[in-house]
Amino acid sequence: MNPLRSSQWFGKKGKDGFIYRAWMKNQGFPPDEFKDKPVIGICNTWSELTPCNAHFRELAESVKRGVLQAGGFPLEFPVMSLGETLIKPTAMLYRNLASMDVEESIRANPLDGVVLLCGCDKTTPSLVMGACSVDLPALVVSGGAMLTGKFRGRDIATSDVWRLTDGLRSAQVTEEEMNEAEAGMCRSRGHCAVMGTASSMASMVEALGLSLPENAAIPAADARRKVLAQLSGRRIVEMVREDLRLSQVLTREAFENAIRVNAAIGGSSNVVVHLLAIAGRIGVPLELADFDRLSQKIPLLANLQPSGQYYMEDLYYAGGLPAVMKELLPHLHTQALTVNGRTVAENVARFSSLDPDVIAPLDRPFNPLSGIIVLKGNLCEDGAVVKPSAASPHLLQHTGKAVVFENIDDYKARIDDPALVVDANSILVLKSVGPKGYPGMPEVGNMGLPKKLLAEGITDMVRISDGRMSGTAFGTVVLHVSPESAVGGTLALVREGDTIALDIPARTLNLLVSPEELAARRAAWTPAPAEYTRGYVKMYLDHVGQAHTGADFDFLVGGSGAAVLKDSH
Structure with a gap:
């Protein structure tokens, strides 16, 4: 065994070793506990x-x-x-x-x-x-x-939050049922x-x-x-x-x-x-x-x-x-x-599936669609992701008109407005929820559908954003659009009524607007003014990378190893 790293503290002679060991002993540890x-x-x-x-x-x-x-x-x-x-x-x-x-x-x-x-x-x-x-x-x-949660004779868990919430918004679930489900879900x-x-x-x-x-x-x-x-x-x-x-x-x-x-x-x-x-x-x-x-x-x-x-x-x-x-x-x-x-x-080696309904064999899978599909196109030059196993088959290839929300507050204010011009073929677009735009890239990409469409029995629509969605969520949801809208990605240029073409099998996502029109919009685009001018969030905004790189800080990529460069005392 190599010399223990901890011996650089507890194995030291003189004042430093005295201090390191003495203050450990004040917790009641005998010296042989941390020796060798x-x-x-x-x-x-x-x-x-x-x-x-x-x-x-x-x-x-x-x-x-x-x-x-x-x-x-x-x-x-x-x-x-x-x-x-x-x-x-x-x-x-x-x-x-x-x-x-x-x-x-x-x-x-x-x-x-x-x-x-x-x-x-x-x-x-x-x-x-x-x-x-x-x-x-x-x-x-x-x-x-x-x-696993229990509610009125059936199993529930976090994914049911989205179903129950939509049910509450469409008057199919009561507040009393929501309260009962809360207690049964997290038991x-x-x-x-x-x-x-x-x-x-x-x-x-x-x-x-x-x-x-x-x-x-x-x-x-x-x-x-x-x-x-x-x-x-x-x-x-x-x-x-x-x-x-x-x-x-x-x-x-x-x-x-x-x-x-x-x-x-x-x-x-x-x-x-x-x-x-x-x-x-x-x-x-x-x-x-x-x-x-x-x-x-x-x-x-x-x-x-x-x-x-x-x-x-x-x-x-x-x-x-x-x-x-x-x-x-x-x-x-x-x-x-x-x-x-x-x-x-x-x-x-010693394991095998004990229930093929839960863990299917490789030659008879539960679903041939899986994984993460990465989309490319003029709406996501550096990529976007979609989870096909959570998407609706009829929306895997879809072209529709954009219903645009400039930020999360705009979405909350208008999504249930009876006057919102939207139908089942529309594509909901949410901007300014990426790493820098929100900031922090929240789990709001699986936008709740308009109340009036829920009342019609619509359960899924194509939704596009530069944010994330909860791993418990589902739907035909395009996420992590990069570059994000806050830094001038094409998502920032989408306008109400624009046509968007999603083709998940072909792995493409495109805004069907001419290059000339996009260039004009880009020339007129200006970033939102800074909301944060100090502290950790300011540091975050200055140094966070885009989603396609992992949204880490530029100065944290890599490592510094285990060496302490300056000794104490």
Whole structure:
């Protein structure tokens, strides 16, 4: 084993060593606890403001037991916690800030390895991004999904929020029913019970090899989640002794595996911006086009909401993510290394699908359409994404007139106006919700349909924006249009009544306006005045990249390693 990084603190002679050890002893730790033992940081995103992660204190205790059993010394530390359900204006605005917190907390402290406790949507990418920029031995323990919700004799989960809300707006659901559904939907600890962004990112860290097998799907309320946490505590100590670092696991092959797995599970479109950002931190070349190319031959195997019928709890009982990956082995890099020291093929060898209704075989998939399709055209020169498994077949090729909302406030003010000129063939266009425009690229791309169309029984329309949508959402929704409208992308030039042509099979999205007219509009376009002139949001606006690059800060791409350049005292 290489010399422990923590010995640069606790093994020092003289004044510095005295100070480091003395102040640890004030917590009641005897000196042999941190002498010649791997010091393991438990990076905890517990917060009562992040309901998905509110059980992480218990999970951390399980990790600690494992670390102690393996001969390590666990030290828990907090970092900024991003709760998608409460944070305004959007948790995505703070993903990069949280990643900085993680990176600097790991680098600055006497840690030899790290266990990342992740749950709610942005906690997973932010913790992994920060850890990548330091590149110490690290692994992920996810918090797990909540139990499937129950409401009036049927199963419900987060995807039903959109259905219930539309039902309330069209007078098909009452306020009393909404209140009852609230209590029945979130009936246990854990994150969203569908294949939303939280479950998708938990699946991504397992597919990337950053967690022990079965991490993605064990329900939060299941005791086996604590067992996995304890085993992860043991394993991180072994990783330190083996000097197995993130850069040895997060290879190009690992990212290709993750993209293909995301296609097979019907994972969130948000995975795109997060994997691009993680790849940028660890130095693996990855671009938007890879998501389309690598997904093309992968069918949808997991019959999970929002693209299917079942829930994360059902996925676990059917064999979990390893069973999905077992079916996918012909398409995966089977020799890719994972954090337990074994290859992908070794990890999934003992698994198989226990319920073909939930995890379909590769030769009889649940849906031949899957993955992320990347669109190109004059409306999205740098790309846009669409999730075909969540789209309506009759809208995959569609030409219609634009109904344009200049920003989210304009949308909220007019969407239910009886005078709004709109029909089922219209295309809803929302501007100024990209990384810089909102700011933070919120999950508003799956715009609710006009009330008068809901009353007619219309359930889907083509919707286009430079924002994101919740991984729990569905519909024929074009997202992440890049360049965004706030920086002068063509989306900024769309006007009411313009004709837009969407062809998902051909992977094109075009505004049918002449080049001369677009040039005239561009010459007349001016950016909106700055709303933020100080603080973190000002820094965000100055440095955030566009969606097709992962929306990371330009100065955070890459990493600084684990060395502390200036000593203390």
